Amino acid sequence: MNKNDLRVLKTKHNIHLVLTxxxxxxxxxxxxxxxLCREANINRGTFYFHYREVDDVFKEFFGEIMLDLKESYHEPYRHTDFFDVENIDPKTVRIFHHIKKYEDFYRIIFSKEVSTEYYYMLFDEIRSIFVEDKNMVHHGIPNDYLLSFSANAILGLVIEWSRHDFQETADEMNVQLVNILKKYGNRGDARL
Known part of the structure; x- marks a missing residue:
């Protein structure tokens, strides 16, 4: 069976929703x-056709969300070689739209009841996005520390947004991020 078959995609989407x-x-x-099978209204055979264990479902879903996050991060840079903080349009920032799209997932990640393992998985993924960013200016700061600082800056905004119960719109969060970058970022070389 083709993994892009509409039935497969619907089944997996349903399993991801139930897992969430x-x-x-x-x-x-x-x-x-x-x-999981009972709640998703599928039989065990269907489950085992696609996965070995529940962990595999989580890893697949997490991977899909992280791919969307990566695409969202890169959106403001698609049409420019040089990123100028002073001239960035908050409407081009897509990270918070991604968070809103997967709000239930992020509520789980930032819940005080879940393992910090989820947080560190997310942290590592965001950090890896920055690792791939060849335009990140280091100014003599050790790479590992700068990458970790940058990842935690984004996570800090998302955590605070979560504490506000995601009441602000994604567009309002975009403005917050751009204002922070303009005020505290190094002109012309700060990256989201």
Whole structure:
């Protein structure tokens, strides 16, 4: 069966939604295949056709979300070789639209009830996006520290937004980020 088959995509989407709902109630380690199948209204054979264990579902879903995050991060840079903080249009920033799209997932990640393992997985993914950014200016700062600082700056904004129960719109968060970059970023070389 083709992985791009509409039936496969719908089944996997349903399993991802069910996993997200179950993660709101309990940690990943306590979710069993039987429970996931029952809630997703699929049989175990269907589950095992696509996955070996519940962890595989999480990894696949996490990977899809991180791919979307990466695309969202790169959006303001698609049409420019040089990033000028002073002239960035907040409407080109897409990170917060991504967060809003996957709000339930991020509510789980930033919940005080879940393992910090999720946070570090997200941190590592965001950091890896910055690793790929060849335009990041280091100014003599050790690369590892700059990458970690940058990843935590983005996560800090998202955590605070989460603490506000995601009440601000994604566009309002874009403006916040751009204002912070303009005020505290090094002119002409700060990156989102």
């Amino acid at each position: 709902n179950l993660l709101k109630k309990k940690p990943l380690s306590q979710i069993k295949v039987t429970e």
